[in-house]
Amino acid sequence: MIISDNTFIAVVCFSKLRLQQAKEFCVTNELPLLKSKSDRYDLQLLFHDDLIELFDRQLQASIAIDFLRGKLAHRQHFGGGRGQAIAKAMGIKSGITPRVLDTTAGLAADAFVLATLGCPLTLIERSPVIACLIDNAIERASLSENFQTILKQGFEVINCDANDYIRHRLATGKPAPDVIYIDPMYPERKKSALVKKDMQILQHLHGKADNTAELLENALLYAGKRVVVKRPIYAEAVSSRTPDTCIKSKKTRYDIYTIKKMAE
Numbered sequence: 001m002i003i004s005d006n007t008f009i010a011v012v013c014f015s016k017l018r019l020q021q022a023k024e025f026c027v028t029n030e031l032p033l034l035k036s037k038s039d040r041y042d043l044q045l046l047f048h049d050d051l052i053e054l055f056d057r058q059l060q061a062s063i064a065i066d067f068l069r070g071k072l073a074h075r076q077h078f079g080g081g082r083g084q085a086i087a088k089a090m091g092i093k094s095g096i097t098p099r100v101l102d103t104t105a106g107l108a109a110d111a112f113v114l115a116t117l118g119c120p121l122t123l124i125e126r127s128p129v130i131a132c133l134i135d136n137a138i139e140r141a142s143l144s145e146n147f148q149t150i151l152k153q154g155f156e157v158i159n160c161d162a163n164d165y166i167r168h169r170l171a172t173g174k175p176a177p178d179v180i181y182i183d184p185m186y187p188e189r190k191k192s193a194l195v196k197k198d199m200q201i202l203q204h205l206h207g208k209a210d211n212t213a214e215l216l217e218n219a220l221l222y223a224g225k226r227v228v229v230k231r232p233i234y235a236e237a238v239s240s241r242t243p244d245t246c247i248k249s250k251k252t253r254y255d256i257y258t259i260k261k262m263a264e
């Protein structure tokens with residue numbers, strides 16, 4: 001499996017408890033396993049007893065996901081609930097909590113917001129490194145009662161390419177989600193200071209590969225009600241298709257493509 005386009009990655013395991021898990025991850029993804037950090041690798045997935053984090057040697061910074069503390073928990077309590085642009089874009093209203101397929105899970109921030117608003121979710125992430133960070137965040141959060149409610153409602157992570165996932169679901173006649181959500185990597189900006197550190201680390205991991213136009217076409221074939229694409233406010237739509245409507249916030253635009261069902 002191609003894990004990254006342009007970066008050397010290694011796994012560093014500091015924990016006896018996680019050694020077997022780290023070994024299996026390395027075998028599956030053909031990555032070297034180290035006992036301590038090394039200057040030879042740009043990105044290093046660090047396995048501690050509890051936490052798994054991704055360390056970027058160039059930025060001297062790490063990312064990990066935490067559903068219980070920090071930014072995500074703050075947004076859950078003070079983020080504006082159903083009044084947020086993302087909630088409106090999904091069609092969340094009193095008594096309506098659509099089933100969402102998040103095709104670009106990333107650090108699962110948007111998925112977590114939607115889950116806290118009551119949406120059942122399937123998260124698709126093609127990078128095994130990022131999927132590993134999400135799995136670890138779920139493992140740590142699952143001790144909390146509030147997060148158990150989210151898990152019961154539906155918060156499943158699948159490590160694969162969303163195009164393959166959708167094609168397989170279509171071919172096997174599986175029920176469609178109400179909404180398919182796409183949040184591609186943002187177009188590169190000249191001033192890298194404008195890109196947050198966690199997104200810079202994602203860019204180092206993923207390079208510039210982009211298949212969003214193909215993903216939009218597949219999503220339109222499969223979604224029950226709508227496809228929502230997140231864009232920076234300054235960016236063009238992801239393909240020549242014009243969205244049916246847009247919901248805007250200060251820095252972000254949600255392009256909404258409504259599914260028109262043929263009369264039977």
Ligand SMILES: C[S@@+](CC[C@H](N)C(=O)[O-])C[C@H]1O[C@@H](n2cnc3c(N)ncnc32)[C@H](O)[C@@H]1O
Binds near residue numbers: 104106108160163206
């Ligand atoms: C901008 S990030 C998403 C951020 C996410 N919405 C959040 O709130 O944290 C984009 C992510 O989508 C993933 N991705 C891009 N194309 C994909 C595809 N075709 N299938 C699955 N994952 C994909 C990338 O690996 C990356 O982690």
